[in-house]
Amino acid sequence: MELKAYLDLFRHYWKSIVIAVILGAGAGAGASYLVTPVYGATAAIFLTVESGGSAGELQQGSLFARNQVASYAMLAQKPIVLDPVIKSLGLSMDSQELATLVSASAPNDTAIIDLEVTSTDPNAAANIANAVADQLTIAVAELSPAGVNSTDAVKATVVERARVPESWKSPKVVQNILLGFLLGLLIGFSQALLRNRLDTRVVVPQDVPVVGKSGVISVINLDQDTQRHPVVFQTNPHSARAEAYRRLRTNLQFLKFTGHGRSMVVTSTVPGEGKTTTVLNLATAFADAGESVLVIDADLRRPSVHRLFDLDDSPGLTAVIIGKASLTEAVRAVGNGNLHVLPGGQIPPNPSELLGSQSMRDILAEAVDRYDMVILDSPPLLPVTDAAVIARLVGGALMIVGSSCVSRHQLETAMNSLRAVDANLLGSVINKLPEKVNGYGRASYRYNYRSYVTASKDSVLTMDNSVKREGHRAEPISPVQVLSGD
Numbered sequence: 001m002e003l004k005a006y007l008d009l010f011r012h013y014w015k016s017i018v019i020a021v022i023l024g025a026g027a028g029a030g031a032s033y034l035v036t037p038v039y040g041a042t043a044a045i046f047l048t049v050e051s052g053g054s055a056g057e058l059q060q061g062s063l064f065a066r067n068q069v070a071s072y073a074m075l076a077q078k079p080i081v082l083d084p085v086i087k088s089l090g091l092s093m094d095s096q097e098l099a100t101l102v103s104a105s106a107p108n109d110t111a112i113i114d115l116e117v118t119s120t121d122p123n124a125a126a127n128i129a130n131a132v133a134d135q136l137t138i139a140v141a142e143l144s145p146a147g148v149n150s151t152d153a154v155k156a157t158v159v160e161r162a163r164v165p166e167s168w169k170s171p172k173v174v175q176n177i178l179l180g181f182l183l184g185l186l187i188g189f190s191q192a193l194l195r196n197r198l199d200t201r202v203v204v205p206q207d208v209p210v211v212g213k214s215g216v217i218s219v220i221n222l223d224q225d226t227q228r229h230p231v232v233f234q235t236n237p238h239s240a241r242a243e244a245y246r247r248l249r250t251n252l253q254f255l256k257f258t259g260h261g262r263s264m265v266v267t268s269t270v271p272g273e274g275k276t277t278t279v280l281n282l283a284t285a286f287a288d289a290g291e292s293v294l295v296i297d298a299d300l301r302r303p304s305v306h307r308l309f310d311l312d313d314s315p316g317l318t319a320v321i322i323g324k325a326s327l328t329e330a331v332r333a334v335g336n337g338n339l340h341v342l343p344g345g346q347i348p349p350n351p352s353e354l355l356g357s358q359s360m361r362d363i364l365a366e367a368v369d370r371y372d373m374v375i376l377d378s379p380p381l382l383p384v385t386d387a388a389v390i391a392r393l394v395g396g397a398l399m400i401v402g403s404s405c406v407s408r409h410q411l412e413t414a415m416n417s418l419r420a421v422d423a424n425l426l427g428s429v430i431n432k433l434p435e436k437v438n439g440y441g442r443a444s445y446r447y448n449y450r451s452y453v454t455a456s457k458d459s460v461l462t463m464d465n466s467v468k469r470e471g472h473r474a475e476p477i478s479p480v481q482v483l484s485g486d
Contacts, residue, residue: 006189009189009192009193009196010189010192012192013188013191013192013195013196016188016191016192016195017185017188017189017192018188019188020184020185020187020188020191021181021184021185021188022184023184024180024181024182024183024184024185024187025177025180025181025184026180027180027184028176028177028178028179028180028181028183029173029176029177029180031171031176031180032171032172032173032176032177033173035170035171036120037120037168037170037171038118038119038120038168038169038170038171039118039119039120039121039122039125039165039167039168039169040116040117040118040125040165040169041116041117041119041122041125041126041128041129041162041163041164041165042114042115042116042117042129042160042162043114043115043129043130043132043133043158043160043161043162044112044113044114044115044133044158044159044160045112045113045115045133045136045137045156045157045158045159046111046112046113046156046157046159047068047069047072047111047112047113047140047154047155047156047157048111048154048155048157049153049154049155068154069106069110069111069112069113070106072113072136072140072154072156073104073105073106073113074104075136075139075140075143076102076103076104076113076115076132076136077099077102077103077104078095078099079095080139080142081132081135081136081139082095082098082099082102082132082135083095084135084138085098085128085131085132085135086098088131088135089127089128089131091128098128101117101118101119101128102115102116102117102128102132103115103116103117103118104116112159113136113156115129115132115133115136115162116129117129117132117162118169122164122165122166122168123164125162125164125165126162126163126164126165129162130158130161130162133158133161133162134158136156137156137157137158140154140155140156141154141155141156200407200408200409201404201405201406201407201408202401202403202404202405202406202407202408202411202430203403203404203433204403204430204433205219205430207408208401208411208428208430209408209411209412209415214425214426214427214428215427215428216401216427216428216429216430217248217251217252217255217426217427217428217429218244218247218248218251218427218429218430219244219429219430219433220241220244220245220248220274220278220429220430220431220432220433221240221241221244221432221433221434221435222403222432222433222434222435223239223241226241226274226277230276230277230280230281230308231277231280231281231284231308231309232245232281233245233281233284233285233288241281242281242285245278245281245282245284245285246285246288248278248282248285248429249282249285249286249289251427252264252282252398252426255396255426255427256424257395257396257424257426258395258396258424259395260364260368260393260394260395261368261369261374261395262368262372262373262374262395263364263367263368263373263374263375263376263394263395263396264374264375264376264394264395264396264397264398264426265298265376265378265387265390265391265394265396265397265398266278266279266282266375266376266377266378266397266398266400267378267379267380267381267387267391267397267398267399267400267414268380268381268399268400268401268402268414269380269381269382269399269401269405269406269410269411269413269414270380270382270383270405270406270410271380271383272402272405273380273400273401273402273405273406273431273432274400274402274431274432275377275378275380275400276299276304276305276308276377278398278400278429278431279295279305279375279376279377280295280305280308280309282375283295283339283373283375284335284339286338286372286373286375287335287336287338287339288338290338291338291372291373292338292340292370292371292372292373293338293339293340293371293372293373293374293375294331294340294341294342294367294370294371294373294374294375295339295340295341295342295375295376295377296317296342296367296374296375296376296377297316297317297341297342297343297344297376297377298317298344298355298376298377298378298386298390299344299377299378299379299386300317300318300344300345300347300348300351300354300355300386301347301351301379301384301386302379303316303343303344303345303347305341305343305344305377306341306343306344309332309334309341311332311334311341311343312332312343313343313344313345313346314343314345314346315329315330315345316330316342316343316344316345316346317330317342317343317344317345317363318344318345318346318347318348318354319345319346320342320345320359320363321354321355321357321359321360321363322354322359323359327342327363327366327367327370330342330343330345340371342367351379351384351386352384352385352386352389355386355389355390356389356392356393360390360393361393364393364394368395374394376390376394378390380414381413381414381417381418382410382413382414385417387418388417388418388420388421388423389421391418391421391423391424392421392422392423395424396423396424396425396426397418397423397424397425397426398426398427398428398429399411399414399415399418399425399427399428399429400428400429400431401428401429401430401431402431402432403430403431403432403433403434404432405432
């Protein structure tokens with residue numbers, strides 16, 4: 001991974017990474033203060049060899065001392081040295097236990113033995129170190145071969161006595177905190193990478209699979225005001241979100257529709273991705289450009305277009321399909337007259353059958369003849385088959401993809417359902433994209449299919465061909481002023 005990828009990863013998962021770092025550093029500090037401090041006291045012994053006065057003899061003696069210093073250093077951990085120390089100090093341990101507290105080393109090319117004794121008591125550490133040093137000089141004398149005039153050939157002298165240490169040797173607090181910090185950082189990034197690898201949600205346009213020649217044709221940024229004011233042209237026609245819908249309108253004008261005319265179904269993978277809001281604003285953008293537009297609420301399981309436009313829902317599409325109202329009677333004009341709405345109407349028990357009927361084909365054919373653009377709102381693709389059924393009857397399908405709302409596998413499944421019916425997929429629109437989102441941006445999501453697969457059983461509707469173009473005339477509705485001039 002490049003540095004930028006790690007920075008992007010940190011920017012999104014920084015909370016969990018920082019928590020891991022704090023816990024790691026805290027664990028290092030806590031462990032340091034929970035461990036009993038250990039003190040170390042050091043002493044030094046210098047070895048000399050008796051030799052003659054000539055330069056050659058002096059050199060040979062010095063070489064002999066350097067060669068033997070490692071052997072004499074090993075005596076510091078042997079009973080010959082430690083047993084007398086235990087006895088003299090009255091220690092409650094044997095030589096093997098004491099040996100674990102004593103260490104001796106001989107720096108290269110020197111005749112010096114460095115002794116170190118560790119203990120949880122600083123005074124005991126110094127006393128034992130001095131006692132070992134003194135006893136080691138005695139042991140060296142006892143084991144040394146006789147020299148000239150029956151003196152010891154090798155002599156050990158304590159050149160540095162141990163002092164009571166003022167600070168402990170371990171734990172090393174700073175080192176432990178730094179180690180905990182680095183370990184926490186490693187764990188933090190590891191869990192962030194794992195979460196990102198396991199998180200397959202579609203967040204940015206690069207996550208959307210390309211089906212045929214269709215890809216992402218527009219991006220709509222997240223707007224917290226959408227819930228209160230879904231039709232942005234009604235409240236803020238000059239906002240960035242309004243401009244995004246105009247850009248989407250422009251892009252669609254350059255796309256090729258199939259033989260069913262300029263008609264398209266707008267759908268999504270799961271509920272909550274913003275397809276209905278997109279339908280309303282896109283239709284308004286087309287109408288604002290002077291085109292005659294018809295919005296058909298083909299979501300006969302959860303019709304909502306009439307509520308967002310503050311219209312009566314009856315008669316609606318259901319009534320027109322079964323022949324209880326004509327298209328002219330059911331359509332309402334909205335705003336400046338370019339925008340028209342056909343609400344869903346009564347919820348039928350068999351939406352898929354109605355939407356795939358010959359009557360629905362006739363309605364769409366009539367609508368395409370009368371309007372410049374026909375846009376249908378439909379249920380999402382995964383819960384039910386309604387959108388796939390409609391997609392066969394219109395000139396194109398537009399997929400709305402809510403950022404962080406679906407996984408790539410779900411989106412591919414939904415697109416494959418359109419491909420299975422030879423639908424003309426115009427492209428995808430990334431909706432609700434946070435403005436500062438990056439390649440690793442993720443957010444929680446949930447969805448519920450139940451409301452889409454439960455049909456109303458209050459009534460059973462049947463086709464009545466004899467009244468296919470007749471029915472109850474709609475009550476006059478006051479137009480809702482939706483459009484505003486730029």
